[in-house]
Structures are given as structure tokens and as C-alpha cells.
Amino acid sequence: MTDVDDLVPDSTVRNIEQAIARSAFAELTAFISPLPTGQIVAILERLDSNERAVAYRMLPKGRALEVFEVLDPSLQSDLVLALQDEQTAELFADLDPDDRVELLDELPANLARRLLQGLPADERDMTAEILGYPQGSIGRRMSPEFVRVDPEWTTATALTKLSDHLDDAETVYTLPVTADDRTLIGVVSLRELLKAAPGTTVGQVMQPAQWVHATDDAETAARRCADLKMLALPIVDHETRIVGILTVDDALSILEDADSEDQARISGVEPLRRPYLTAPVLGLMRSRVVWLLVLAVGATLTVQVLEVFEETLAEVVTLALFIPLLIGTGGNTGNQAATTVTRALALGDVRPQDLGKVLFREFRVGLSLGVVLGGLAFTIVSLIYGVDIGTVIGLTFLALCTMAATVGGVMPLIARAIRADPAVFANPFISTFVDASGLLVYFFIAKAVLGI
Incomplete structure (x- = not known):
């Protein structure tokens, strides 16, 4: 869902629609490629399904992935069905596991199964783990990609460990501190690691951990994350072993969806779960x-x-x-x-x-x-x-x-x-x-x- 600041003039949308109608693909690329990601998303939400697929194909590969990650899962599903198998598989593999599960919930079962089978083994295992949690639970919305640190490590060792995972970690600003068996002991912030004196151990600067169970209701967990004003909330199993994290941006997205659903039902309609103009x-x-x-x-x-x-x-x-x-x-x-x-x-x-x-x-x-x-x-x-x-x-x-x-x-x-x-x-x-x-x-x- 786009912010008001990301909206674009109607004239820009009309120019893009006309370029698509004339099959003027060079002109279409010139119109859409320089725009910020948020504005591209706002444009795609105003196009019909065929126009959306054409416009999306004109984006460079890197921009295409950025845009795809921001789209609502319902629109991601529409694009997946419209794109060629090879491009679809590439987009699917590049998604984070939690975003991938949201998309799978929107896709036909046979296509979802085929996309899962095409993933690398480690990505398939992480995705399958999230899919194993009940619908509506926070386990379906958590990210299994996090960096955990040991309380006996020095802060320098922890920072070295963190630097090795900058590209694949969901967040690096709040880190869970765990025992060898992954039992959650506490959390430590990147700020505390950076300002600690040489030789300080993680256990000396860590804070008590707040957490929720993976089977807890997603809205309740998101509300807890927002109320605690945490950048990341650890998610644990019933033996207090960490299985994932909920980042604040995902928590806010869950709360926005829940609020939209409540407002719709209070008004006597079912929630659309997709932008109005694409419904x-x-x-x-x-x-x-x-x-x-x-x-x-x-x-x-x-x-x-x-x-x-x-x-x-x-x-x-x-x-x-x-x-x-x-x-x-x-x-x-x-x-x-x-x-x-x-x-x-x-x-x-x-x-x-x-x-x-x-x-x-x-x-x-x-x-x-x-x-x-x-x-x-x-x-x-x-x-x-x-x-x-x-x-x-x-x-x-x-x-x-x-x-x-x-x-x-x-x-x-x-x-x-x-x-x-x-x-x-x-x-x-x-x-x-x-x-x-x-x-x-x-x-x-x-x-x-x-x-x-």
C-alpha cells in the first residue's frame, strides 16, 4: 500500500497507459524507469492486470525486485500468473521467506507447489518451516533470517559475526542472545555492541528479552512489538528456543491490515485485501x-x-x-x-x-x-x-x-x-x-x- 507522498499525477498514469496501448515500449521504459519505487507501485496499482504486467516487464532487474517486494501479496500473485515461468521463479527465490509465504497463500496450489520445488534446499527448508505454523499466527509472519550471538563472546567477536551476515540478515539493530541450544537468554542492540569497551562480553551489555510464542496471534504479537517500541521482537517455540524475529516494519504492516479489516467490517463490508482500483x-x-x-x-x-x-x-x-x-x-x-x-x-x-x-x-x-x-x-x-x-x-x-x-x-x-x-x-x-x-x-x- 502506497503513501500519499508516493502518488503520481494522473497525467503520468495516462501517458503510461497510452504508451502501453501503442506498444511504445521504449517510451514506456523512459517514463517508468526513473521514478522512485513508491511511485512505480502507485502506478501499477492503478493499471489493469494486463497493463500492469507489461509495465512491470519494462523495469530493470534490480528495480523489478524492489518494486515486487513492496506490492501487496494479491498484486504479486497477479504478476506471477502473468509473467513467464523463468522470471517468476527468479522473483520468488529472491523474496525473504516471510514475504514468500504471504505470496504462496495467494497463489493456486499447483503453482505454489511448483515454485517451492524450484527453490534451493536451504530456502525451501526455511519457507516450509514458516508454512508449518497455523494461519493467523505470528509464526507465519516472522523472519527466520537473523543473527544470534553467544553471551560469552566479546563484543568484537559479535560484531565480526554480524558483519559476515549483513547481506542475509533481516535486521542487525537488535540481536538475540542465545545459549548453544538456541534458548533465548536476552537481546543486545548494535548501539551497545559498538560503544562497549574492548574485552567486554555480550552477556555484560545484553538486556532481558521480551518475546512471543510462534503460535500466538499475529495481531497480538505485532501490538506487543509496537507497544514495546522494539525494532525486532524475538519469536520462540514452547521451549523458549528462538525460531525467528518480528521486525517493526512487519509489525506495523500486520497492524495496518488488521485495522483495515476492522474498519471494513464495522462498516458492513468484507475487507478487499487489495488496492481498490485493482479489485x-x-x-x-x-x-x-x-x-x-x-x-x-x-x-x-x-x-x-x-x-x-x-x-x-x-x-x-x-x-x-x-x-x-x-x-x-x-x-x-x-x-x-x-x-x-x-x-x-x-x-x-x-x-x-x-x-x-x-x-x-x-x-x-x-x-x-x-x-x-x-x-x-x-x-x-x-x-x-x-x-x-x-x-x-x-x-x-x-x-x-x-x-x-x-x-x-x-x-x-x-x-x-x-x-x-x-x-x-x-x-x-x-x-x-x-x-x-x-x-x-x-x-x-x-x-x-x-x-x-
Whole structure:
């Protein structure tokens, strides 16, 4: 995914598209080759699949690999399917093992198998090791390419060891310190190695290690890396032997993907997992239609409630005027609470065990909102429609805001407790629930106050 600073003018994209259409390959090379990697990625994300493959083939070999590594795995998959076997195998072999696994998850099984078989034995073993961890675990996103040092080594020896692996190590700024059996003992930074006095051992300057298990959830591990502000977080097995590292750039990428997924589901769509302009129209439709069908079925509850209270509405037609206002306010109140708690869950501020605390807090928030909005509604509606109608609307606001905030606050916690995605329980389902239950509350209050 590209940053705003990497975007290029539409005129540049049009020039490239026209050069491709005319098969003016020399002109296309002159347009695209001098651009920075980020801008090339931004251009490729705006082209269709055939144009993207043509433009990519015009890049020099070194630039092509740089660009390929930055592309989303879905676009990497598109290019692999469009390129010749020899070029595909070369690109695949040059990827880091963790990036290679992400690409394999996007490819057809037969092609993935063929590419794996074409790797050198050591690269194939590292890739297979990562593939052995469960989907969604940090083991699938870690890098097995790291430099570990011994606590008995001098800092000079450690620096010599490090210099021998500058080309193949994922990072050199944070180094795990291990025993002979790879058991993690601590970590040491490059800064500490460089400033240590001659003869100092690694064990004298190392720090206690923070780590996560390879089978832990990827988002949880990435959040831990970000919270600890670590450049690299060691990944260990259940015997505390190091198996890989998670670098901060990979952690931020995981968190960005998770945030995009949550925002999509909160809005009632499935995440695209690829840049918008590269997503096929059918894919966009599929990402939305399921949720629309679910919400349409849920909305039938609202219709049934209206049907039950049809006679009440016939007696006091004025009540119908306030239905959109009431269910809209209730839905928004529930959505605000659900979104706030979902975000707090993602940040680790609350846990499912905090259900009681969250329920009590959101009950008080909803009650406070109900008092403010209900009091305002009572005053305005009473002046226009009379005190009786004003009382109904005011009391409904009070009850609806309290109920919506309470339910909206606890639903994400319940979702996490049953191992469901909290974002799924947010806006779409909260709105449907509050619409139906809010109408029930409204009509029961109306019947009690108006005596109908």
C-alpha cells in the first residue's frame, strides 16, 4: 500500500497507459524507469492486470525486485500468473521467506507447489518451516533470517559475526542472545555492541528479552512489538528456543491490515485485501452483498414490530413521525459504544474479563446521554405536540440511549470471549438490534403514557 507522498499525477498514469496501448515500449521504459519505487507501485496499482504486467516487464532487474517486494501479496500473485515461468521463479527465490509465504497463500496450489520445488534446499527448508505454523499466527509472519550471538563472546567477536551476515540478515539493530541450544537468554542492540569497551562480553551489555510464542496471534504479537517500541521482537517455540524475529516494519504492516479489516467490517463490508482500483467489480460486489442480505433479513424484525403496533400508530399518527429520529439516534449511540470498545480491545485497554466494568461504564454513559437528549426532546416536542407526546419522546430517548450504549459496549467483549471478530458485532448488528428493540420500547412507553 502506497503513501500519499508516493502518488503520481494522473497525467503520468495516462501517458503510461497510452504508451502501453501503442506498444511504445521504449517510451514506456523512459517514463517508468526513473521514478522512485513508491511511485512505480502507485502506478501499477492503478493499471489493469494486463497493463500492469507489461509495465512491470519494462523495469530493470534490480528495480523489478524492489518494486515486487513492496506490492501487496494479491498484486504479486497477479504478476506471477502473468509473467513467464523463468522470471517468476527468479522473483520468488529472491523474496525473504516471510514475504514468500504471504505470496504462496495467494497463489493456486499447483503453482505454489511448483515454485517451492524450484527453490534451493536451504530456502525451501526455511519457507516450509514458516508454512508449518497455523494461519493467523505470528509464526507465519516472522523472519527466520537473523543473527544470534553467544553471551560469552566479546563484543568484537559479535560484531565480526554480524558483519559476515549483513547481506542475509533481516535486521542487525537488535540481536538475540542465545545459549548453544538456541534458548533465548536476552537481546543486545548494535548501539551497545559498538560503544562497549574492548574485552567486554555480550552477556555484560545484553538486556532481558521480551518475546512471543510462534503460535500466538499475529495481531497480538505485532501490538506487543509496537507497544514495546522494539525494532525486532524475538519469536520462540514452547521451549523458549528462538525460531525467528518480528521486525517493526512487519509489525506495523500486520497492524495496518488488521485495522483495515476492522474498519471494513464495522462498516458492513468484507475487507478487499487489495488496492481498490485493482479489485474486480465482482469482487467489490461480493464484499458487500452478504452483509446487505444479512441486514435486510434483520430489518424484517423492524417491519414485524411495526405490524404488531399498527393499531397504536393508527390511533396516534403523530408517533410515526418520530420513528426515524428515535431508531437513528439509538443505532448511532450503540455504534459509538461498540466502535469505542472494539478499538479498546485492539489496543489491549480492555479484555473480556472486564465485561462488568465496561457494562457499568457504558450504562452510565448511555444514561447521561439519555438525560441530555431526552430532556431536550421533551422540551421541544412538548412545545409543538403537547406534553403527553413530549413525555413519550423524552422517556424513549432516555431508555433507548441507555440500552443502546450498554448493549453496544458489551457486544464486542462477548464476541472476543467466543473467539469471534468484535468488528462483526459492531455497527451492522448493533443497528439491527437497536432498531427492533427500540421500537418495542417506544410503543410500550407510548401505550403506558397515552393510555392507548
